[in-house]
Amino acid sequence: MYPDETIAAVATPPGEGGIGIVRVSGPRAVEVVKRVFRPRNSGIDLDMVNKELVYGHVHDLQGGRIDEVLVAVMRSPHSYTREDVVEINCHGGFIPLKLTLETVLTMGVRLAEPGEFTKRAFLNGRLDLAQAEAVADLIRARTEESHRMAMEQLGGRLSGIVTRLQDDLLSLLAAVEAELDFPTDDVGEMDRETLSTRVGDILEALDRLLLSFATGRLFREGVSAVLAGKPNAGKSSLMNALLRWDRAIVTCVPGTTRDVIEETYVIRGIPLRLADTAGLRETGDPVEAAGIERTRRALELAGLVVMVGDAATGVSGEDRELASLVNGRPVVLAINKVDLARPEPAFQELAASLNGCPVVEVSAVTGAGLAGLEQAMVETVTAGSLPGETPLVAAARHARALGRARDLLQAVLARAGEGWPVDLLTIDLREAWEALGEITGSGAGAELIDRIFRDFCLGK
Template sequence: MNDTIAAISSAGGPIGLIRVSGERAIEAVSAVFEAKNGAPLTDAPAQKLVYGVLRDQKGAVIDCCYAVAMHMPHTYTGEPMAELQCHGSTAVLRLALEALFQQGVRQAEAGEFTRRAFLNGKMDLSGAEAVHDLITARTAEAAQNAAAQVMGAVGSPVHEMREELIGMIAHFHAVVDFPDEEIDPLLFDEAAALLHRVTSRLYRMAESYERGRILREGVPCVILGRPNAGKSTLLNALLGRERAIVTPIPGTTRDLIEENVKVGQLLLRVTDTAGLRDTNDPIEQAGIDRAMAEANASSLILAVFDGSTPLARRICWCLPVRRDTERWPF
């Protein structure tokens, strides 16, 4: 990790952000950035935006922008860092990166800033994993859950429990190794109480994993029904747009169509499937087999019935689906 890395850290828009981290981060940015006040960025106060112009490797002006220097250890990665806040043009950001590369900076790998933060002790493994969850969060609730983990909602309690257990073990070894030192022995009841408390806390944290997984990934949900029961129409209605093709021809949907639908505070991973019926068409049967497999893997099934037909003629399912069932009972 002795080299200096850079990457575009914005997702498009009017403002583009280039982040640089490493031993020569501030020096490299200072070489391509000319502050309006004439002072080099290396002399600028930490965490203070400085206005100036950005130049390419030939000295031509690329953009008018801001730069900021960040000194270790008070940085995201624990290394010297600098950032350029430019206009969000793809051409501007590309030229800015090329100018930095001419200064010996290299392109950062995916997730490398967070990896450096972890290796430099700026965050624990749970926090590093939560950064990815925060970046890919698809709901406000998922983002809040990931942000809490980044701030130590998981790592801090685990660290506290670890310290308590290490203290108990150290006391135990002291009693065993130095019996003549008149060290008060750790009472069995105290040790048992500590172990019970830690175990209960770990169980509560483990139980919260499923809630976090649902917030992060959503609830797998499959739409099932006979051909032309309205499955694809339901998917389109949930999405508010024409995602699946709807025709009066039975068997229009052959393959799985998956989309994310937010219902209240819950994210559903909704999958539209082929209509369930007996068929001699091998392609349609393959779609039905996929629908059955998807149903077995889902947590929620939306069963769609054709309200224009009598109840006695509607399909009858045995739910939940048995994994050894070869086909749906009709």
């Protein structure tokens, strides 16, 4: 990175459009554009212009007109990169942009690398690293939720919290080190209990941030929900009833469904990959057996298991076997066919054996209880996540740094409890501080910074 170099790139996407922009940034930006731009009003001097649009033409070095343009000048430090920036607003066609850029590049200006404008904004202190990453997230946002998260991050909400936690750690370190330097004085009286309380507070904040990452991921990536149960319980009927169309084949023959059938289905903003599976039972039929093997694999990967029971036949050995297979996972027990019979009490015992999972009585045929089933599914997948508020942590990189800081502080807490000497604890405290610094960039190395900006698009 050579900040004394002036760089340029086309900042708008390739293709046809109303406008296309050539962006130039660096110490020579104004001087270079002055040489290729003729303002319509010849009295205008670009050197005197700031944050104004000037109408005129760009031409090549032989004086041939390239395009009719508006030029915007934004002077350092009040620009995107904090350097002098000039944007040439051309017509949005391939050739005008190509010729304009090529002409600018003949004058000792270098083509910008992907993300280099934003990288300069970061290196010049206009954005921290988390905010710079938010720029890329904002451009790539595909859902309103990810857009909201990117905007909050760009506004510095995450950075603010992380910086506060870093400050807390630093003042803790200072107090501990003062104690080490002046052990006989009263300076920074820091017993292990005070240290543990303060580390505990920081840990709590870190846990909240990590939880918000899990919530955000749920909304972004969704969860796989698997309908499983014995043959003929009504899994396929329930799948169709939830999707509100006849996706899966339903017959009165047990063993109808052979393959795993998946369909995406959104409940309250959470994308569920809903899977109907083959009923679980002992079988001599090789096709059915292969289907059952697939059911088992789907169950292993499931983020939610909807166990389908049959009120008409009651609880059987197959139900108990499935329960032991999925025990410990997020499960909802749906007792189907309640239009035919009242569920026997054994279903409650089955649910109790599944850590008291939610039980919902439904009928895939009449539609009774479906809203309650959806409610139980949502509550089970969102269990423990933050309700309502927009999650703060969107990037896996940030979650990893937070997780590392949390692990280090947990070790500090455990060691303080075991009576370790305080000076040995400062090492982990300092490392936790550095881990947090990777989020905002205060502790990020050149390699990490390069890797982050390499993923940006050209011209940003």
